[in-house]
Amino acid sequence: MALSLLVLTDFLKTANQALDYATDLATPLGARLVLLHVHRDSLIDPELLTGKLPDLDQPAVELALNGIVANLPVPAVAEIGHGRVTDAVADAVRRHHPTLIVLGRPNTEDTPDELVSTTALDLLRTALYPMLVVPPNAHAANPPRRILLAADGEDFSLGQPAEAVRDLFAALQAELTVLHVTENTDPDENAAAALQIVQQTGLTADLALPIRTLNMNATDPADGILDAARPEDFDLVVLIARPRSFLGELFHHSVSAQVLLHSNVPVLVLPAAE
Template sequence: MHPAFVVLTDFSPAAERALRYTIQLAGQVDGRLVLLHVYQDPLLEPEAAMVTLPLVLQSRKRVLAELAARARQLELPTETHLSVDMLSDAVAEVVAQHHPLLLALGREQHSTLVERLLRLQAGPILQTARYPLLLVPESWPADAPPRRLVVAADGHGFWLTPESLALGELIARWQPRTTVVHVGPAHGPSRATVGFEAVRRCELFGPLSDNSLYEVREEATAAGIVHAVAELQADLLVVLARPHTFLDGLFHRSVTAQLLQHSPVPVLVLPTMH
């Protein structure tokens, strides 16, 4: 069975960037694509109160045709899925049907709605699906698979979910050079080695030596990680998302959300079990 890569699309430039990037990843493992479009019913918009049911059906048919046309243009096997459900329900349905390696989402380059996008899209994906999530900035210039990884680790141990560990074959194809980044306190003892050993134990990111640990001091966590990404010239940031990251309304205040919003490089979010 060819592994599936689900790409959320609304036909925007950001979604197209995420799609092009994901194609390169899927091609490495003989994967297939699933284009998911969550249809926004115009009848739900106040200014569209006069829209009739035939026009709604016509709009849906047009979206289906656009999805099918885009799928035919792609070099990998591609399925399309149009949903009229809530995003969380649509994602849950696609995940149950395809059991993808990851879900991919684009991030607009200039948008005042980025925080809302992350809360309403990335949050439900992580909370409902518990699958790896890839967020690709619209401005990201490269389509090639990543070679220089930064894994952001805190001072606590963790175990990855089976869905996160399933990315092992894909990541191995990258043959990445990986650095584990830890942002420690300005004063006092460091717990960097705890997070580093947890990353090394999962054996997902290639060989790690003691020189693979990079610690930042005297910076806020998200800002320190972003600075490390730039200094190390990384082309992918890996973030470990614990359950409390996106439950009980905490997602929009978490370090994960800040990194999704501000990272200049694609971000791969891997759910952990604790």
């Protein structure tokens, strides 16, 4: 089955960067892009009150989308959704079965995490689907060649939507490093155990390059991941998000949310099965 990437766009800078990244990712994969613009006409959409959304009517949106699609170097289609972003994305996912949802992350570094409400965080809580979040000013590596996968050392299995990511990993043939963050004094043993758990999921089954391991000592797992995931060392960081980590009341304090909000490297979130 051909790979496809669902790319959210609102024509702002961060969305354009995400589209550039998705295009560079799709080219070697032979993947198709599905561009989705959501007309934010829900009365409960908080961003309608901030002035952050472009004021475009539907004919203008259609014209802009058609112009983008016509100039992309990969096969692409465009759609316009309505209402809440989470509902429009869920509808597009049901119809297109994309390998990934791709979107840009706005710059919220000057805003306390507890006050941040971004599309990425909302989708993580509701979509339960593989999601690639591109931070501000990120650049694709044509395609990513150095992937950092953070594993917490606990057993996990991938949900059905995430199984297609195995094909993506195999197609990229990137250098994979499995990261384990711990306070333990025996880091080599922890990293080896984390690698074995990742291998049991089948994510690494078709990789040709040797898999590396990396252990970081940190009291906060998110801090350890962010310290390791530097743009000069890695092109992409992969997180395994468990349902309990993004469905609880303290969601903004979860490891997944912290890394999504602060990583300078694109983040691919894979939901684990319940």
